[in-house]
Amino acid sequence: METTPQNHNKILYIITKSNFGGAQKYVYELATEMSKLGYEVAVACGGKDELVEKLHQANIQTYEVTGFQRDVSIFKEIKAFFSLIRIIHNFQPDIVHLNSAKAGGLGALTSRLLRVPKIIFTVHGWSFLEPRPRLWKILAWFGSYFTCLLAHKIITVSQHDFRHTNMPGVQRKLTTIHTAIAPYPLLPxxxxxxxxxxxxxxxxxxxxxxxxxxxxxxxxxxxxxxxxxxxxxxxxxxxxxxxxxxxxxxxxxxxxxxxxxxxxxxxxxxxxxxxxxxxxxxxxxxxxxxxxxxxxxxxxx
The missing domain is CATH 3.40.50.2000 (Glycogen Phosphorylase B;)
Structure with a gap:
């Protein structure tokens, strides 16, 4: 059933990188479909790679987040924080939809500070489940928990990630929405x-x-x-x-x-x-x- 914009008609999607992996494809499909339904949509991400090119072809507004990258760097985190502050302030979204761990943490914090009415966080695989050193995994868990506390709604794309969301006060916000691929032609x-x-x-x-x-x-x-x-x-x-x-x-x-x-x-x-x-x-x-x-x-x- 189709939905139409009512009280929330401006959506800002935030994702760390602008290549065209699975999470970026997820953002692209959501952004383009919600735009067709009449929502005013924009995407904020790091870099100007395939995702940005495809969004421009679909006439979707984009913002570059200065300092966004997958690896942790205090200096770049600070730049990304203030870059997101400017983007959210300028676009004035009713909904911010966060994708990826770094975009989640910084995006949730800046969205709360600027009093965005609705913050959604999609988990594309918990970072604390990665095969990393124990200290790194502990820090990643606390970072993920911080994001979940700030978000109004959390989406996992698998039951696996849903089951591993063992965080006090978060379960009521949690739901699983499986990703899907529409039928497509295959070459012989x-x-x-x-x-x-x-x-x-x-x-x-x-x-x-x-x-x-x-x-x-x-x-x-x-x-x-x-x-x-x-x-x-x-x-x-x-x-x-x-x-x-x-x-x-x-x-x-x-x-x-x-x-x-x-x-x-x-x-x-x-x-x-x-x-x-x-x-x-x-x-x-x-x-x-x-x-x-x-x-x-x-x-x-």
């Missing part, structure tokens, strides 16, 4: 392979088992283990795995170095970010999403 196998990697490379690997991962190249996604597993398999089997990684990220150079050290350059292909990558899924025999921490993945996007 031969056409998908030729369009994605070309005829020459396709012919070189016709006898191989085709494996693909579509994900940002960061530590949480655990490509390191996947590459090691493929290398181990190929070292002891005549029928090799041809592994394609679709996505960009800060670990790209180190992953390529790992592939080189394992002698796997002929069997591992890096394709960077691919627009509408899901249409090529039939090119592959197996889809793999390695992850150290994941409630639910919005893939393939």
């Amino acid at each position: 196998r031969e056409e998908a392979r030729e369009k994605l990697i070309g005829k020459t490379l396709t012919n070189q690997h016709l006898s191989n088992l085709w494996l693909v991962t579509i994900a940002e190249l960061n530590n949480n996604k655990n490509h390191v283990t996947a590459i090691d597993a493929v290398a181990e398999y190929n070292s002891s089997h005549a029928n090799k795995i041809f592994y394609t990684l679709i996505g960009s990220g800060e670990l790209q150079n180190s992953l390529k170095e790992q592939v080189n050290l394992r002698g796997m350059t002929d069997y591992v292909l890096f394709l960077d970010y691919v627009e509408n990558a899901k249409q090529y899924l039939l090119a592959f025999d197996i889809f793999l999403l390695p992850s150290k921490k994941r409630g639910v993945a919005l893939r393939s996007s």
